[in-house]
Amino acid sequence: MGKRRGLEVSVGAAEAVAMADVDVIAAYPITPQTHIVEHLAELVNNGELDAEFVPVESEHSALSVCIGASAAGARTFTCTSAQGLALMNEIVYIASSMRLPIVMILANRSLSAPLSIWNDHSDAMSVRDTGWIQVFAQNGQEVFDHIFFAYRVGEDPKVSLPVMIHVDGFIVTHVIEPVEFWEKEQVERYLPPFKPISRLDPERPVTMGAFAMPQLFTETKVAQDMATTQSMEVILSAWEEIYKITSRRYRPVEAYRTEGAETIFVVQGSFGETLSVAVDELRAKGEPVGLVMPRLWRPFPFELFRSAVKGAKNLIVIDRAISFGGQGGPLAIELRSSLFGLPAPPRVINFICGLASRDVTVEDFKNIYERAVDGSKAPVFQEDFQFYGVRS
Amino acid sequence: MKGTKELLTWKEIIPGNVILNPGNAREYRTGDWRSQRPVWDFERCIMCGMCYAFCPDAAIFEREDGYYEADYYYCKGCGICAEECPKKAISMVEE
Numbered sequence: 001m002g003k004r005r006g007l008e009v010s011v012g013a014a015e016a017v018a019m020a021d022v023d024v025i026a027a028y029p030i031t032p033q034t035h036i037v038e039h040l041a042e043l044v045n046n047g048e049l050d051a052e053f054v055p056v057e058s059e060h061s062a063l064s065v066c067i068g069a070s071a072a073g074a075r076t077f078t079c080t081s082a083q084g085l086a087l088m089n090e091i092v093y094i095a096s097s098m099r100l101p102i103v104m105i106l107a108n109r110s111l112s113a114p115l116s117i118w119n120d121h122s123d124a125m126s127v128r129d130t131g132w133i134q135v136f137a138q139n140g141q142e143v144f145d146h147i148f149f150a151y152r153v154g155e156d157p158k159v160s161l162p163v164m165i166h167v168d169g170f171i172v173t174h175v176i177e178p179v180e181f182w183e184k185e186q187v188e189r190y191l192p193p194f195k196p197i198s199r200l201d202p203e204r205p206v207t208m209g210a211f212a213m214p215q216l217f218t219e220t221k222v223a224q225d226m227a228t229t230q231s232m233e234v235i236l237s238a239w240e241e242i243y244k245i246t247s248r249r250y251r252p253v254e255a256y257r258t259e260g261a262e263t264i265f266v267v268q269g270s271f272g273e274t275l276s277v278a279v280d281e282l283r284a285k286g287e288p289v290g291l292v293m294p295r296l297w298r299p300f301p302f303e304l305f306r307s308a309v310k311g312a313k314n315l316i317v318i319d320r321a322i323s324f325g326g327q328g329g330p331l332a333i334e335l336r337s338s339l340f341g342l343p344a345p346p347r348v349i350n351f352i353c354g355l356a357s358r359d360v361t362v363e364d365f366k367n368i369y370e371r372a373v374d375g376s377k378a379p380v381f382q383e384d385f386q387f388y389g390v391r392s
Numbered sequence: 393m394k395g396t397k398e399l400l401t402w403k404e405i406i407p408g409n410v411i412l413n414p415g416n417a418r419e420y421r422t423g424d425w426r427s428q429r430p431v432w433d434f435e436r437c438i439m440c441g442m443c444y445a446f447c448p449d450a451a452i453f454e455r456e457d458g459y460y461e462a463d464y465y466y467c468k469g470c471g472i473c474a475e476e477c478p479k480k481a482i483s484m485v486e487e
Contacts, residue, residue: 097408097409098408098409099407099408100408160407160408197406197407197408197410198406198407198408198410198412205414206410206411206412207410207411207414208408208410208411209408210409210411211417212409213420216400216405216409219400219401219402219405220402220405220409222402223402223403223405223407226402227407
């Protein structure tokens with residue numbers, strides 16, 4: 001294994017992108033993504049990374065550049081947050097529909113208005129249905145490892161899809177953590193050169209991204225959906241290979257102290273590490289509580305999720321995003337529907353908190369637990385979900 | 393080759409819908425969009441070729457005898473030829 005280095009997570013992420021031997025980077029600066037692309041720009045400028053860095057005038061162009069470069073057979077990277085992602089949105093769909101294995105880090109940030117540079121998952125949930133493979137990383141090491149994972153999975157000819165890595169803005173991107181680097185040879189062995197299924201080549205011309213009649217459109221979308229669903233096999237083997245190299249085990253659904261748990265918290269992103277401390281403290285007091293974290297968001301691992309929460313009476317699902325007028329947060333909506341039809345499904349109690357980086361501490365999670373298991377306390381606004389920590 | 397593109401199953405589609413054979417837009421039958429069809433009255437036609445020049449879909453061709461006619465596989469029935477014909481030799485007939 002390589003050296004352990006103490007560095008800002010954003011810098012570690014950029015170093016991993018450089019080690020993945022990326023060919024083209026196109027990005028527009030936006031907080032809290034900035035340090036990732038700034039460091040990549042430095043590496044290119046200093047001659048330490050042989051790649052094209054395209055300083056575009058908008059995120060719409062950033063992803064468009066990546067699409068052109070990827071179509072020509074280049075390994076590409078981009079990175080954005082919130083409003084940048086919103087401006088990029090049109091192209092986000094095109095990247096996946098054209099089946100181009102672009103890798104993007106989304107430094108998760110609240111969508112305006114009001115203007116906020118801080119973290120939540122409203123941007124992540126806005127691209128839920130765009131057809132990208134999506135994973136959540138909780139800390140610097142996970143971000144670092146998942147750069148290699150993302151290229152390996154996305155570029156696999158059985159998959160051929162773009163991959164998005166969700167990282168909580170500031171809470172993860174801007175902290176300094178120890179990150180264990182991989183050796184160059186380990187990266188090379190894990191990540192073979194990109195060999196696209198089709199590519200733009202003047203010697204053998206093809207057309208990409210063309211018009212299709214309705215007679216062909218549905219078949220194209222079914223092929224895309226099947227590739228997304230069937231990517232699971234490639235994803236599992238890519239994580240297995242990471243385990244062999246690093247002894248770090250990644251799973252589609254992570255479970256912590258769920259044995260005999262009557263109540264299970266379900267969260268994504270950086271909530272998980274704080275919650276594990278709350279779970280330890282509650283367990284020490286004899287509370288039968290555990291924690292489940294769906295690392296893989298798309299394709300969603302329905303079966304694995306159902307078996308991870310099997311036997312639980314209560315699920316406390318904590319969302320970091322709102323579906324206005326909907327039945328709770330997007331995570332809760334997804335999980336409820338995955339449990340529908342089970343003979344004795346657990347009760348889903350949905351809390352929304354931590355918007356725009358508002359702190360959610362170990363004490364808060366313990367309060368949420370108390371409120372959830374005490375059925376007598378009425379929800380704040382409506383039956384389906386409740387906001388936690390809101391002044392009334 | 394005509395129409396084969398329409399019959400591809402989802403398994404046969406090249407990932408990303410990449411097109412390997414150039415010019416296959418020819419295969420698309422746009423003629424079935426048509427609600428009216430242009431019909432030529434060759435008694436009035438003076439072979440000026442205005443219909444050919446104005447057709448936005450290049451769906452009008454010159455016959456060997458010098459008259460013009462539409463290829464109904466592509467003609468969408470827009471009626472521009474009938475509008476532009478200086479001799480009113482083209483009439484639009486309901487399909």
